[in-house]
Structures are given as structure tokens and as C-alpha cells.
Amino acid sequence: SSSSNVDITMALNYLVLALAVSFAAAASQCNMGTTSKYPPPSDMDLQWHDINLDLDPKDRWTEVVKPLSKEIHDMVYQVIDLLPEKLREEVLQELDQGADRVLDAFPAPFGDEIRGIANATGIDVAAIILFNIGYELEGGCTSMVVKDDNGLVYHARNLDFGLFLGWDKTNHTWALAEKLRPLLFNARIMKGGQVMYNATYYAGFVGLLSGMKTGGFSITVDTRFDNSYWKGLIDFFKGTDTTGHFVAFTTRQVMEQAANYSAALASLQSYKMVGPSYMILGGVEPTEGAIITRSTNESLHLWTLENDAHNTGFYVIETNYDNWVTPPFFDDRRGPAEDCLKELTPSKVNFESLFNVLSAEPNLNLLTTYTTLMNVKEGRFEAYKQVCKTHPCTPW
Numbered sequence: 001s002s003s004s005n006v007d008i009t010m011a012l013n014y015l016v017l018a019l020a021v022s023f024a025a026a027a028s029q030c031n032m033g034t035t036s037k038y039p040p041p042s043d044m045d046l047q048w049h050d051i052n053l054d055l056d057p058k059d060r061w062t063e064v065v066k067p068l069s070k071e072i073h074d075m076v077y078q079v080i081d082l083l084p085e086k087l088r089e090e091v092l093q094e095l096d097q098g099a100d101r102v103l104d105a106f107p108a109p110f111g112d113e114i115r116g117i118a119n120a121t122g123i124d125v126a127a128i129i130l131f132n133i134g135y136e137l138e139g140g141c142t143s144m145v146v147k148d149d150n151g152l153v154y155h156a157r158n159l160d161f162g163l164f165l166g167w168d169k170t171n172h173t174w175a176l177a178e179k180l181r182p183l184l185f186n187a188r189i190m191k192g193g194q195v196m197y198n199a200t201y202y203a204g205f206v207g208l209l210s211g212m213k214t215g216g217f218s219i220t221v222d223t224r225f226d227n228s229y230w231k232g233l234i235d236f237f238k239g240t241d242t243t244g245h246f247v248a249f250t251t252r253q254v255m256e257q258a259a260n261y262s263a264a265l266a267s268l269q270s271y272k273m274v275g276p277s278y279m280i281l282g283g284v285e286p287t288e289g290a291i292i293t294r295s296t297n298e299s300l301h302l303w304t305l306e307n308d309a310h311n312t313g314f315y316v317i318e319t320n321y322d323n324w325v326t327p328p329f330f331d332d333r334r335g336p337a338e339d340c341l342k343e344l345t346p347s348k349v350n351f352e353s354l355f356n357v358l359s360a361e362p363n364l365n366l367l368t369t370y371t372t373l374m375n376v377k378e379g380r381f382e383a384y385k386q387v388c389k390t391h392p393c394t395p396w
Contacts, residue, residue: 030339031360038355044384053191057109058116069121072204075179076127094237095126105242113206139223143280145289146315148349155218155282155374156354160367198381207248210372214379217261218282229275244274261288269299284377314346362394
């Protein structure tokens with residue numbers, strides 16, 4: 001049948017990609033090179049928008065999302081069309097029948113913010129819900145908290161998204177990653193006329209994946225994979241168990257409610273979650289950096305700059321595998337990044353050097369959509385669109 005031919009073709013494409021990654025992994029090392037990529041060209045800059053929390057939740061995102069309605073629609077349905085058929089039917093059926101119930105089960109104000117985005121864009125609310133929990137289903141990443149020789153703490157991350165969600169064999173790109181980049185922007189989250197925190201966003205997404213509160217703390221999220229997530233997700237959508245928290249909603253709540261690193265660290269370890277995740281936390285003091293590894297009910301093997309659990313001395317780092325196990329050979333982004341950091345040493349840690357680490361393959365790959373750089377103490381926040389332009393580029 002034609003569908004089986006498509007399946008075979010896709011399988012062969014993925015096999016070729018896997019072989020490419022295997023060869024790259026065999027020579028896993030720091031690939032920074034000698035030419036600095038910082039600052040990136042101006043076409044990689046992200047536009048800034050103010051998001052005013054004093055507005056009604058249904059109106060907060062309208063100014064950003066309305067002009068991008070078509071782009072958000074195309075991106076969302078790219079995800080939906082590529083979900084496994086049985087899963088797509090089960091999830092969308094639950095969402096279509098019970099969208100209001102699901103939105104009401106989300107902590108305020110997320111349900112009303114999502115309703116507002118659906119109204120402003122004309123996109124089915126079930127599709128916007130799915131986008132807002134999509135990073136928990138499938139995302140890649142590299143996050144690191146690194147201190148220089150003066151104890152100044154930096155937090156840097158790449159966000160990779162879209163693995164197996166549509167391979168364009170003509171252009172050698174992942175379709176979803178290509179559709180996400182035009183939706184990127186930086187936000188100043190405002191309340192009472194003051195900036196509460198800065199964050200990097202995709203238009204239509206209301207949770208927090210990368211953000212910083214000046215003088216307080218910074219948070220990034222990396223996807224963690226285990227077998228519990230689908231059950232937790234479907235239970236939540238069916239209303240069987242709505243006590244779990246979605247990671248990007250949780251990180252935004254903590255960013256808005258916690259005053260400092262220690263309060264954020266305690267909160268992020270205590271919530272019951274819908275599924276697994278990694279939450280990476282940075283702060284002001286030389287001891288303030290953490291990799292929080294979450295299952296549904298507990299925090300596992302906390303690694304901080306203070307406990308230095310892996311004897312790295314000046315950094316903590318997370319990709320998408322538990323920090324106490326060796327990453328698989330076909331997806332080792334941690335090893336090359338650590339090699340680059342060791343090459344830098346604390347004396348050379350700054351925005352430029354960390355951007356160069358994250359602009360080196362395989363941490364920069366065909367799924368990478370942006371890099372965010374944060375310094376909580378100095379209140380510096382920069383983010384840039386990322387595109388891997390080498391041929392062939394590491395596929396993930």
C-alpha cells in the first residue's frame with residue numbers, strides 16, 4: 001500500500017540520520033573551532049514584546065499572536081498530523097469533548113490565557129492546548145549553569161524541538177523546527193508597570209521554558225523521557241486525575257511567586273507533576289545552580305554547584321538523559337559540551353564563550369531553534385534564533 005511505502009521511506013530516512021549521528025558520536029568532542037560566532041548576525045535577533053499581567057488573561061497575548069495566526073495554525077497542525085494515529089484520535093477526542101473541563105483543571109490563569117489565544121487566532125482551542133503541553137511530549141535541549149573564576153553565575157541553554165515530526169528530505173530539515181523559529185520572541189513580563197521577569201517564548205505558548213528574574217533566579221526546562229507520561233496526560237485529559245502539574249506551567253508559577261533561588265529550588269522539587277522533566281535553576285551566589293530531575297512524585301539525584309556531585313568544579317549541565325547515567329552513543333550532546341567547558345576553564349566563562357559552546361555541533365543541530373543566555377546577578381538576558389547551516393549538520 002502507499003502508506004506502507006511511506007513508512008518504509010521514513011524508516012530508511014531515519015536510519016540514514018541515525019547512522020550520521022553514530023559517526024558524529026564516534027568522534028564526540030568539543031567542536032567550537034577558533035572563530036567566535038558571537039554576537040550572531042542581526043537576522044538572528046528576537047523581537048521584544050511586553051506581556052502585561054494586569055490585563056485580563058484572555059487579552060494578554062492577543063497583540064503577539066493575532067498577526068501570527070497563520071504561522072501558529074501551520075505549526076500546531078504539523079504536530080497534530082504527525083502524532084501516531086491512535087494517540088491522535090484518543091487525545092483529540094478527549095480534548096474536543098472536554099476542552100473546557102481541561103482548561104478549568106489547569107491552574108489559573110493558564111486556561112483563560114489559552115482561551116484568549118484560541119479566540120484571537122481562530123484556531124481550535126484543543127489544538128492550542130496540545131501545543132502548550134507539547135514540549136513535555138517531545139523536546140531536546142542543552143542547559144548549563146556555569147560560574148566564572150570570580151564566582152559569577154551564568155545560565156545558558158539551547159532549545160531543540162521537533163524530532164521525528166516531519167523530515168524534509170529535500171532541504172534536510174525538520175519541518176516543526178522550521179515552523180517554530182518564526183514564532184520566537186523575547187518577553188518582558190510586566191506587572192504594576194514593572195518588569196517581573198524576562199523570558200523567551202514561541203507565540204501561542206503560555207508556560208515558561210526559559211526565563212530570568214533579575215536578582216532572583218533563572219529557570220530552563222529540558223524534556224525527560226520515561227514511560228509514565230502518556231498515562232498521566234490521558235488521565236488528566238479524561239479528568240481521572242488532575243492533581244499533577246505540567247512542567248512549563250509550574251516553572252512560570254514559580255518564576256512569578258518565588259523571591260529567590262532557594263525558594264524556587266524548594267518549590268520545583270515539591271510539586272506533583274503530570275510527567276517527568278528536568279528543571280535547571282540558576283541564581284546569584286556562586287553555589288546557586290541546580291539540575292532538578294523530576295519524576296511524577298519525587299526529585300532524584302539533585303546535582304548543584306554546591307554539592308558538586310560529579311566533581312566538575314564550576315558547572316552543572318543537562319541534556320535529555322539522567323545526569324548519573326552515560327548518554328547513549330547516538331545522542332551524546334553532554335560529552336562534547338563538557339569538553340568545551342573544560343577547554344574554556346572558569347577564567348574564560350562569559351556570554352560569548354557560552355554562546356560558542358552552544359553553537360558547536362552536536363549541541364547545535366537541525367532541531368535547535370534558539371539559544372538563551374542569562375546572568376541573574378547583572379540582569380543580563382539575551383536570546384537568539386539558531387539555525388545550523390553546515391552541511392551535513394547533526395540531525396539531533
